[in-house]
Amino acid sequence: MRTRRLPGRHRRAEERQTTYGEVIAVKEFRALWYGQGLSLLGDQLAQVALAVLVYDRTRSPLATAGVYALTYLPSIAGGPLLAGLADRFARRGVMMTCDLIRALLVAAMALPIMPFWALCALVFLVVLLSAPFSAARAALLPEVLEDDRYVVGSALQNMTNQAVQMLGFAAGGAVIAAMGPYRALALDAATFLGSALILLSGVRPRPAAVRSAAKPSMWTMTRAGARLVFGDKKLRTLVLFAWLCGFYILPEGLAVPYAAKLHTGALSVPVITGLLMAAMPTGTVLGAFVFSRFVSPSRRLRMMGWLAMLSCAPLVVTATHPPLAMVLGAWVLSGIGGAYQLAANAAFVQCVPDEQRGQAFGLVQSGLMAVQGIGILVGGLAAERLGPEPVVALAGITGVTAAAVLAMIWAESRGDGSARVRAQAAA
Template structure:
């Protein structure tokens, strides 16, 4: 328990007594390092692939709708199969699920790298690759609380979030230059290689664990498991609110999906448009890195839960400023500020873990993640269609205003639900 100075008020004394985990504690755990490193490596390859696809489509079509549609294709597959496949993380050993998903994705992305691959087949391969991210992400999310306990889970999540956003920032900012140098197909080949290396890291660095014990000693069918997971997640008011907080990102991620046509309004030369696109795509990840560091290191565990609603509103409010059609520097600042607000997801994630049984984590996280990706994909697709008619600046502003309204409603609902979770977190970290 942390030491406190005499003379503090009782409320401050309680907050000061909350023990916060450090990044060094988390990094010292070998299994976490393996999860962390493999995830960052494969994510870097994914960013190169996303930049390559976005640039390729816009160069061919000069259409904001077509560009957003292909970008949205990286989010939409979970609508169809994600909830069902996520249950694999509660049925089989989670380490094995992750390794198999990485190996299959390496094969599929390798096929995408073939230069003669027809464009419709390429889109189908993208769909399948993203579909496999559902069981992988569910297994990783369910495994992490077993490796990191208490506030170490929040510190580890923050560290993963910061490095993931930093990798996205690097991938988006440098990806355009890399793709311009090596070409789109070699960029996809690099993505396939990252999946292979990730599978090797997981096989070597994460120890074997048995599959989770099923309820009543019998595994239900995948469909029954999916329905039971949906009842668990949406039948509890606290979990429903937390899920809505997670899915709020469908509003504030929309600008990334129309970053290329937005860049076209800020520059005329094709090379300038490419470079500006990379800067815009990197802006929100940059803000999230900053926000995650401040939120995890300078705010107490219960304090994070108290300000979560305000942070959610901050993730959307700055985007409204794009209605004024500001210059590039101001747009970047607004998007970075919105990214900082997105750090509220750390608190929402930690609270969700507190409320879900260990043997149901895979299905629960999978449902949330599938809905999250679906919300992002649908938002980007709608945004692309609207940008085609209205232009990208007003569409980004409308997304910010809509998201702010929803975030304000969620903040009010959260005020009614957070007391029990705050008490539980205070007991755990004191």
């Protein structure tokens, strides 16, 4: 049976880009968006407050860095297992429960009588609960926004996240100085409560994705999710595209020593550090806006490999020891290239069945945390011997090479998919 082709004007209608206004008009998306922004702003303040609090108590840089490392470890260790909660139970309920528990835990952290060991344990638990929350939110978003709306909504959330992070880190020091670290932690607890209320009022209840009476164990779901994600060539390629961020995020971990190398007297090291750390998020916001607003859905998939290479290629210029302005331009350009993640994310969603979406997103998110943490750690160790400039350049070279290989694999898999579609149409 031959499939009838759509007229040209209908195909062009399918390629019409969704506007931000259309996405913001969706009530449930607004609730997810507002709740995420509120919680993230509180988290940024809490990170600064926690660093100040730990250093004031211990006067130990190692203890301060160790507590910061706890923000990576739980997602890597417990994320793949707990992410399955987003499929076993109603996703709105999972998010609200995580918000309420985290509000209680952070409120306990805000008590001055809390000993240091208990503070570390609470930090671990708070970050651990972010895994099922993030998995539930990521799995719920495609149900709220379909087709191109999902890409535009993801871009809007991504831009908001970057803006909130820049605002939180920039204003965090001043806020902590004005109200103190304990009150800042109490404010973070309040943001979790606010997020839960927004979800309760703005997101409608839905049944769990896994609806069978005999639900599989968490370990069984984790293994099934791993087989799904890594057993399929297309999904595996998309995951590796996402994990490329380990190469182009590495320079942010070397921002302070890099700023010290660039320091000439006109600008202080903290100012240069702030400029460097803001460069990639700025590029990410610009790239996400242009990519989601002015590039058609089909072109996004074709451009994904090229943009992935762009996310790493500008870093190679640091091998020539360029001035600050050129470094900032290169890092902004790298952030723009990172917009390919929107297309990879959308393609991933389309390939994963709803009943395994939370588990799949949880596995990918845990891998993201791992590659970022490992990348920054390896980069720091290498910079001790080689200096920051050659390490950033090596990250760029390695990242471009990996991106080029993935781009060829992606083009081949897309070609196979197109061939299958043509064969089905001719049948």
